[in-house]
Amino acid sequence: MIAPDLKRDVKITVLNPMGYPPAITRKTAAPRLESLDGKTVYLVDCRFDDSIELLKQVQAWFAEHMTSVTTKIISLSAYYGHDDPTTWDEIKKNGDAAIVGVGHCSTCAPAVSTHAITLDTKYGVPAVALHTDKFDKVVKSVTKMGGLPGAPSVFVPQPVMGKSAAELRAYVDGKDPITGRPVMQEIVEALTTALSAA
């Protein structure tokens, strides 16, 4: 608020209080699949709140709409905040692509995106991160800092926790609240369409 009565019109110099951002190392995403036909897609449960319940509905969608796709739900070995090479090795060995979810808290959304980037850039497995819409800005920042700003991220409405199977299925059948495009179309495209350099 300006206080004209004080007549403090002398310009002064002050110091900037912000710290120094980290250097970002750019990474390269894995090549995308030509299609998901006959492929095995891992659904990676980060174990926060009811993530696995949403992934079950994604699995159900594949069973109904893309019957040639094999889906396997796998839960992280431990707490989502830790890297999980054992799980990544299994996916690399037995799978063709991965859907990692759900990022629906301030710490698990960064972890979910980081795990997806790890699978994509270190293990060569095309991956997409599934989040709720409250965390879109968080996810953008994390993928940028993680060196893969174009890392595919798909959003469903918040909350996931406590929702019924039917409600979660509606999320999966519905549209991404951020882009307005169908959630499953975005997921399939994320695994099969070359990523932009953005």
Next chain:
Amino acid sequence: MTATEASTPRLVEPATEDELQQQFLDNNWTDKLPIVLPTEARVAAMLAHTSRKPQEVVGRMQPTANRGLWEYTVEKVAVNAVMSGAKPEYFPVILALAASEVSARGSTSSSASAMVVVNGPIRNEIAMNSGIGAMGPYNHANATIGRAYGLLSQNLQGGSVPGETFMGSQGNNYTYNNITFAENEERSPWEPLHVQKGFKASDSVVSIFYGCRSTTFCLGVREKHWREHVKDMLAGVDANTSPVLLLDPITAQQFIDRGNFVKKADLIRWVHENATMPAARYWDLQLVQNYVYPWATFGREPEATMLKAAPDEPLRIFQEQNINVVVVGGEANGYWRIMGATYRKSVSVDDWR
């Protein structure tokens, strides 16, 4: 990148005081209260109270894991210390907090706050309060050191902006000054916190807790039913964040009288053994499902063994090494609280003088 190669400009474009106050507000560089503008002279005065060089790197911080660690120097900490209104003689305490690399502006959606306990000679050197009103806005050092910790955390980690770098769903009023106070060592019947953490009594130390949300409260320690009363209070502490007993000296003495807790460790053992919950109820807690159960299935102990308990078997909720006791208050009465807060780190203040 090192701080010497830093991309953040050292100075803000010259402007009037009013314009700069508005600019700091608009840039989300404040806690939305007016700040003291960090002029070069004020920052220099702050820097005069440490032997460390202005461009020395103090540490790195981020709002949560995977957000990217921002780096900061002694001078950057001084800028934020000035903004908080802190006196230069508080600066070694503020530097020690910055050196902890524990953010007081964590972005957990649970809206946690830090809590800072100061021990040792520095408490009296800078006239901190450990008595009446110690955890309230009645002492300049307590108030501004805690505020400085918040400001330096948000600015040095790259921001704390709702929806972007802060996702605390409800927010937390404790974060205005991060519950910063001195332990009342003079009136405590037990050894002070920093000695429990491995320092000498003559050392000056800051100890940082994080996760302050749940708080329970009581008056006194009653002769007949004190055990049940304390157990009831412990049931109000979230199971994923261990209890810190904040005891007025009157209450500390009452615990000795009632339970013969000659040492703090005796009381801590009692809390560990008596804070229990039936296994089925414990494992069903959402926070336990999110943060404890995954480790249990991973095989980490003692969680893995706890998972084998029968549904009705009482489980000990808090591990002994995670429970803490701090004496604070001015003996106006025997009121006391239990704060759910995880001990994170203790840092020497003397190293930053």
